[in-house]
Amino acid sequence: MRGGKAVEELATPDPATTEADKPDRLPVLIVDDDPAMRAGLRQWMRLAGYEPVEAVDAEAALQRLSPGFPGCVVSDVLLPGASGMDLLRTVKGIDPELPVVLLTGHGDVPMAVEAMRGGAADFIEKPFDPDVLAAVVARALDHRRLVLENRALTRRLESRDGLEARLIGDSAAMRRVREEIAHFAATDASVLVIGETGTGKEVVARALHELSGRAGGPFVAVNCAALPDSMVEAELFGHEAGAFTSADKARAGRIEQADGGVLFLDELTSMPLALQPKLLRALQEREVDRLGGKAPVPVDLRMVSAANMEPRQAVEDNLLRQDLLFRLNAIEIRIPPLRARGGDVRQLFDSFANRFSAEYRMEVPALSADDAAFLAGYDWPGNVRELRNAAERYVLGGAMGSPCVRALVTGGRTETAPAAAPGGRLKDLLESYERQVIADALRRHEGRVADAIEELDLPRRTFNEKMARLGLSRSG
Ligand SMILES: Nc1ncnc2c1ncn2[C@@H]1O[C@H](COP(=O)(O)OP(=O)(O)OP(=O)(O)O)[C@@H](O)[C@H]1O
Ligand SMILES: [Mg+2]
Structure with a gap:
């Protein structure tokens, strides 16, 4: 029955023309050891608008599958080695909701029953009508899409909870920041995080990485302001051995190290102007030239940058090239200063105080009315970082009597x-x-x-x- 009538009836469309107009074709994994049958299934899946992927046996099929596989499996029951039924069981172990359509022999009722009991999405008796197969696959893929959408939604909701713990604050501004992170994390678009010092730009950058598909890849941070101008180039682009006097060994630069993950360019406006065109070129071409290197190295990364001043002003001040800015700010996430976030101050203070209280095993001293007013009224030039330090010293100060937040914050500093x-x-x-x-x-x-x-x-x-x-x- 294998490779029977249905296959000969198949038309042979030109796959190139049908493939070109549908870029997002869902994959259908065809598992059959018979080349003629595979060829037929391949053609039919292409005609129906799917992307056929082929495997000759269960083992080869499993190599193609992972829990989030976006398509479905169409497998013959009779395979060399492990059978289609075995494959079905293993697939259900990988992802119970991954649809498997089994092709059974004509009239093999016990096998069909077993397939359905085993969780097959459907079974089709051979020889089959290609239209029936297309309809069954369409149904399976529809179901698959819904399952995956649902999972993504659940994941987003869960990650939102995680975000609330890391980026504390119920102000409308902080809620928006969290929503933007959850929304844009999945894309590969470059993000520029803008906010005064200590507002949480790095927290945002790391959250974007962790909630993205690149979470398994590296998060490489480069702080342009912390490096002497003369070192920035070698640090970012890497070098071959002997590229300059102190380069005794070849070294991959930070850009290369971020391959497969996220490059976090901190203090963007401190990036030496002379290097900016080179960085732009690397990002556009998706490849880096090591100093002294002969051939460019391809890289695949997502850019997240941070600036503590208005980037357009930095362009006007001739600190930042406009073309580089446009490359880096497809999405802008703005974190307002703490003084503009109202109740966040008290919420953050309490949360930090509790955290330090647990860490140091010390009680949180009761806050006086004057301190509560001070927290709300002070302008927090160092933003959350300054508040966090104040909370830490406040908890530690409890051991020596009643600490005063106002004194702790303004103590080392004078107004005049x-x-x-x-x-x-x-x-x-x-x-x-x-x-x-x-x-x-x-x-x-x-x-x-x-x-x-x-x-x-x-x-x-x-x-x-x-x-x-x-x-x-x-x-x-
Ligand atoms: N919303 C927040 N919730 C909890 N912790 C926060 C929040 N925002 C910032 N922090 C904490 O405040 C400190 C400063 O944050 P971060 O280093 O991300 O600031 P930054 O904007 O990168 O500052 P800088 O411009 O100085 O580099 C960190 O300890 C961070 O964990
Ligand atoms: Mg920072």
Whole structure:
């Protein structure tokens, strides 16, 4: 019966023309050891608008299958080695909802019954009418699509719960940020996360990675501001041995290391301008040229970048090339500063305090009315990071009496010039003065970084580093 009448009746369409107009064809895994039968099934599946994938026996078939396989299986019952029934059982073990259609011999009722009991989506007696097969496969694939959609939905809902624990805050702004992450994680589009220092940009970047299909791949972070200009190129692009004096061994750059995963470009606006065209080229061509390398290395990665200033302003200030920005900001996720997030402050403080209380095995001291008001009214220039530190010191301070959040936060810092500062560690006093000078310069220039840099006569990188270290934002 094998390779019988139905196969000879098959038309032989030109597969190239039918394939071209349907890019998203669902796969149908055809399992049959008879080449003529496979050829027939292949043609029919193509005609019906599916993507045939072939295997000669159960073992080869299993190599093609995984729990999320987006299509269905059409298998003969009689196979060399493990039978179609065995295959059905194994497939059900991989994914109980993966549809398997079995082709049984004509009149083999016991086999058909066994197939249906074993969880086959359907069985078809040979020889069969190709239209019947197409209809059965269409039904199986329809069912499959629904199952997979449902699973994706469940996964999204679950990951939302996980996100709420990592990105705390019930403000509308934080809810939106979480929704954006859940929504865009699955795509491969480049994301630019914008927010002041300490607002959680890296948390967002890591969440995007973990909720994406690239979660199994690497998450490679590069902080442009933390590297001396002269090292950025070798760090990003890698080098061959002998490419420069200190390059004794070949080394893959960060871009290459991110292959299959996510490259997180932190402090994007500190990326040396001279290197930006090279980075853009690498991203466009999807390949990197190591320093001293002969041939480009192909890479497959998703870009997530972070900026603590308005990227369009950075373009105007000549810190960032517009073409690179356009390559990196297909999606922009903006995290508002903590002072604009209302109740989030108290929620975050309580959550951090509880966390540190568990970590240090210390009680959380009761919060005074003055401290509660301070939490809500303070402008948190260092945002969540500063709040987190305050909560930690608050819990630790409980061991020495009743700590005061206001004093803990403003203690090492003065509102006026250091001449009026009380005694303290020299380092703290100097930092306080530095913070004041830079904040004043920014205020005088209405937040225009380039002008402040010029007035203070600082290298751009040093300036950015200081901003980050001192917890300053462009607004001072
Ligand atoms: N919504 C949040 N919920 C819980 N923790 C948060 C939240 N936002 C930030 N954090 C915590 O605050 C700290 C600072 O976050 P993160 O390092 O992501 O900030 P950032 O925006 O990258 O800062 P910078 O610009 O200085 O690099 C981290 O310890 C992070 O876990
Ligand atoms: Mg960061």
